[in-house]
Amino acid sequence: MKKVLFYTNQFFGQIGGEEAAYTEPQIHEGPKGNANAFAPQLKDAKIVATILCGDNYYAENMETCRAFIREQVEAYHPDMLLAGPAFNAGRFGIACADACAFVQEQLGVQSLTAMYEENPALEMYRKSIYIMQAGKSAASMTKDAKRMADFANKLLAGEPVGLPKEEGYFPKGRRINVFAEKNGAVRAVDMLLAKIKGEPFETELEISMYDKVQPSTPVKDLRKAKVALLTSGGIVPRGNPDHIPAATAKVWGRYDLSGMTRLDAGDWESVHAGYDPVYANDDPNRVAPYNTMKELEKEGIIGEVYPYLCSTTGNSTSVADATRMGDEMVRQLKADGVEAVILTST
Amino acid sequence: MSLELRKVQVKDVVLGKENRFADGILFIDTGELETLIMEDQRIRSVSFDLARPGESARILPVKDVIEPRAKLEGGSTFPGMLSEKMTAGGKGITYALKGCVVTTTGPIVGFQEGLIDMSGPGADFTIFSRYINIVMIIDKHDDVNPHEHEEVVRVAGVKAAQYIGQIAVGCEDYEKTVYEWPAIGERYAMYPELPKVAYVCNCMSQGLLHDTYFYGRDTKKLIPAMVSPLEFMDGALVSGNCVSPGSKTTTFHHLNNAVIDELFHRHGKDLNFVGLVLNPMMVTLKEKYRGAMLVAELVESLGVEAAIITQEGFGNPTTDLMMACKNIEEKGVKTVIVTNEDAGTDGMSESLPDMVKEADAIVTTGNSNATILLPKVDRVIGKLEDIERVTGGNVDSIKPDGTLLVEIHGIMGSHNLQGNTLLTAITV
Structure with a gap:
């Protein structure tokens, strides 16, 4: 009992x-x-x-x-x-x-x-x-x-x-895969005909509306600011030491760039499966423009460039994982006194 | 325009020294086929293997899957791919070999190549486990760069599919389907009592392993265009080994586009299939705005009430999909879109990275992030270790006991966004 x-x-x-x-x-x-x-x-x-x-x-x-x-x-x-x-x-x-x-x-x-x-x-x-x-x-x-x-x-x-x-319970919000009786194309035509006739139909995926990211207030004086370079373009040291996956990454890497003025081809590579990586491998600065950042620093336009690259592959990454990784990066950057960030995507 | 498809059922395939088709058995002279493939001097070697449904076999990394086909009157089965001379697809008589496919593999080009399991739980996630896979393993010379490597395997794949298709030409035992695609005015006037429907097919046009070819032309150089569905069926579209394995639209998928099949099936009964727009999805925002604008204009010009929009890829292409949906709905045309979702391995995340309020009718082909444990198999055709580098896999994918933990993303066509799969997702 x-x-x-x-x-x-x-x-x-x-x-x-x-x-x-x-x-x-x-x-x-x-x-x-x-x-x-x-x-x-x-x-x-x-x-x-x-x-x-x-x-x-x-x-x-x-x-x-x-x-x-x-x-x-x-x-x-x-x-x-x-x-x-x-x-x-x-x-x-x-x-x-x-x-x-x-x-x-x-x-x-x-x-x-x-x-x-x-x-x-x-x-x-x-x-x-x-x-x-x-x-x-x-x-x-x-x-x-x-x-x-x-x-x-x-x-x-x-x-x-x-x-x-x-x-009769309320969905908990977890998406699970199941096999339907009809393929997606047949279901699409069925749904379309119902929509045309004004009959009730059920979308298989509810519309979600996302939080709008409020831009931060402008940096007061860029000439004195420490600026970091972040990328979701999957640029990592050759050999991918942190094993960042080609897609659905749940981890990000932070790579020491001290003493460098650019990312040299051969030392860095793209492990991102969502775009043609050939041109990024030829010149990794195309995706993570550290060379330009260093030039701006030399010219005095940027006070200081944060000497690390924070990188992950933004490819089929869930919104939840992306949000979490963003939070983790920000904690690290704030602890290191970074005031502004340039985030490059692909 | 009229196309007669002669569907020939292949029950078994024998690799050997002769080309013959008899009693449902397809004999292929692999020596002669090898000579043909080796005409491309960028290729170091080519070999062939077979994987049958139910067999404890795994093929990876798979680049493309193609249905063997050939034209009765000769000419190119994949016009624009193999010769300078252009013939329009979607006309005349085409032999289509059912029950077998040409599957290209060999050293990895990029991260977008997938796996096919012929048995076990993984087989349920790919339609290709149901076919006899005629596997072509292609190795290239060292000095061939990634872009050329992709071209080498793409062209070799369609060459082999045409060569094998020709073996069955003239065979008497086939099932015939005739598809008609009259001039636009006639199409519009048909079945006035039925709703007029268009199909918008998004295709990837974004670079290495993210491309599509239309009559051999890179679709990055195309703007949205009105295309006949019969051209789709008859080899005008070839996959540039596109996108991650699970969402990959292979050349097989283009030839057997599930939405076109269903629209023809319901044509004259529930709807009037009036037109098709091909929408190449490019990388820059300006191209996306241009594409979505032109797609909506073309759909409007067809005078339809509703449209189905299918997708290829995910992430930035989701923006193309949403823009097209919004623009078409704003023309007063009702839409249904077909997409996969990336809801995270636990299924708890938002499913898509972009959304518009007009997208109120969505068919989902499943959560690509969901994982699956695949058993160890007796035979691997290709290289198992490549799973660590492709979409859906990672360095921990191969378990010490030989099993494989992958996201369904890694399985060829697991959540095909033309709706050619039973997979879907629900909220619990």
């Missing part, structure tokens, strides 16, 4: 309404309040205890609440934490999702909650835990409890989890 720990709030735990929203966390043996809607539907599992907590208290005392939950997990050794459903209640949503994320990430306990699609907690936690679709208000409690219990039974039994639509 698997053990389930239940989490609910003051209202559904039948302590009180808004006036009881500061109720401190408490534990009750067995199912209490709306946990009773779940208990009869769990297969080969029982609700061993119910945690009750006021929504305001949780929102304002998260660490205390997590510590309380940890104590209960250590006492009851549950196989799962079931929380909610939170419907469209924002604070309750955050409490449910936070409790779930905490036990799952910190204590390795499977968790499950549910809420309405506009609940603000959804976007905050959907990437890390299973959040199921629930109604807007408690009117759908019976229906939601049934769907949650069905999915909980599946998770507890270790059965393979179906797609978000089939199971």
Whole structure:
């Protein structure tokens, strides 16, 4: 028999309404309040205890609440934490999702909650835990409890989890490859005909809109500034000592250029698979113009050129990896007193 | 314009000392073929091998895959590639050998060459595992530079495909399909009750191993142009061994363009296939603006209601794709675009580096960054170590137990952006 720990709030735990929203966390043996809607539907599992907590208290005392939950997990050794459903209640949503994320990430306990699609907690936690679709208000409690219990039974039994639509959970945002029944061309024609007729169709990839990078304020006095050269053009010392891959790079290299006034052909090469590298190999300065930077330094236009080349291959690199590498580079450059950067692409 | 394709089913291939096609068995005189290939004095050596579906075999680094073809009346199967004289593609009678392909390999030219597994999990990710691969291993002389090296293997590939195609010319056992492409006014007037549809085919035009050839002309020297789909089917387009292996549009893909196939299949039933625009995607922003502008003008001039846009490559070409989509939609023409995605090995990143709000109907051919563990195979045709240098591989790809951990990017045509694959991606 698997053990389930239940989490609910003051209202559904039948302590009180808004006036009881500061109720401190408490534990009750067995199912209490709306946990009773779940208990009869769990297969080969029982609700061993119910945690009750006021929504305001949780929102304002998260660490205390997590510590309380940890104590209960250590006492009851549950196989799962079931929380909610939170419907469209924002604070309750955050409490449910936070409790779930905490036990799952910190204590390795499977968790499950549910809420309405506009609940603000959804976007905050959907990437890390299973959040199921629930109604807007408690009117759908019976229906939601049934769907949650069905999915909980599946998770507890270790059965393979179906797609978000089939199971009723919100997609976590992870793209996985699958084989379709029709090839891409046939699907494209089908989608086009639906679009022409004004029939509903589903794009296979949602439009994402990216953060616009705000340009920094101009360098006050370039003649005194330390300027670095960065490239996503894959220029590396010959032999590629850091093994930067030709595509999908997750690493970048920082190469000492002290004493050099240019990148000499033969000593440097392009390992980037996304463009014709012949001309870059003939003259690596074409992609990473260190020679020009040094000339500008000599002419006094740039105060000082940072004596390292920071380089990676920007080719099929995911936006997430590119953003992370950019952050890493900036940390290093800031520590080294660099004020401005020239970033060359291909 | 009318093209008769005679599809000949090849059940087996025998490499030997005679050219003959009988009972579905293709006999190839490799000695004579070698002599033909060696006419190019830049080649040091050429040899041949076979890899059959289901075999524990891996071919790499693969440059191009070509379907063997030949014209009944003679003339060039890949016009503009092998002779000075120009004949238009898409006319007359062409023999197409089904069930086998010419696969070019040999020392690596660049990072864009891929692998084909004939069995195991990797075989599911490439259509070429379903064909008998007639593998041509080409080695060049030391003084041949990378650009010439690419040309050497490209030309040798189409030469071999034409030579092998000619063996089946005259064979009586074939399946015939006749494709018609009347003058534009007639096409426009057909099926007035059905929606008029165009196809925009983006092709890479960006330098070594990123090029496409149209009647032998480097598409970097082309602007967007109206082309007949029958020309596509009949050898007017040859791959410059383009782009990373997974998103590679091989010459095979051009000859068997999946979108053209489907548009002809639905022509007269669900839609009226009115025209095709070839859009070379170049490196500079000005070229991209020019290309996207001209593509939209050409599509508008066709008077269509909707268009499918397919892609080749990723990264900067995504910008070409999005610009074309936006410009065409702004003409009031509805679009669907076909692209792969780079969502990271964990699938948690944004999928594309560029996006426009008009791109509300996208078909995805999968996340190219997803990894796959390929088992050790009995036989490697080519050089396994090259996986460390190509797209989709890295220095840790070859595991101590002989298995291979690669991104599906490294597998030939795994997420072909003309939609010639079942692969797609979903969000979980």
